[in-house]
Amino acid sequence: MTGKSLSERIGDLGRRLAVEAHTAWLAARDPRVAWFARLLAVAVAAYALSPIDLIPDFIPVLGWIDDLVILPLGLLAVRRLIAAPLWSELHALAETASERPSSRAGMILILLIWAALLAIVYWAVRTSPLH
CATH class of the missing domain: 1.20.5 (Single alpha-helices involved in coiled-coils or other helix-helix interfaces)
Structure with missing residues (x-):
């Protein structure tokens, strides 16, 4: 079996969500984005970066469901409100930022x-x- 382990797939998902959240943050600050999309993007990015969740992570299973459901749905809504070429441009910026060496x-x-x-x-x- 040459596939990735569960922990590697979870890590990849986390990195993808981090890039998407950063893209939402960039969209919230871009004047080319409509005001209601910017407002939703701020809310989604703030939720993604906030240490406070609707359901605390220490509650087994339920604590992760909000991160696995609410965040992707919010990102999907933001993505649908922004034109595809603009989202692609902002996503490329977010990916470049995530690849910077630390x-x-x-x-x-x-x-x-x-x-x-x-x-x-x-x-x-x-x-x-x-x-």
Whole structure:
């Protein structure tokens, strides 16, 4: 069997939804898109990027259903309200943005800075005469 594993397919779906949500965000900011499509695109992109869900993810099965149903339906509605050539243009921009290299070294540097700041705060509290 040469197909992808379930975890690989779920990862691919997540990446596709992320690109589609980014496309919706780009559409919401594009003046060529009608105002009602922009409004819906903002709502869908905000829902996709928000850490708050209608049904919390810690609830088994139901927590994922809203992400697997509401988000794709919202993206489909936004896509139908925007002209196909414009959606293709915005989608290409979103795909290009998703392919940009990320810097692991930069991420590690930022994490080290935060850890150092936390250590300084901890040291300041521990050595404070008020403690």
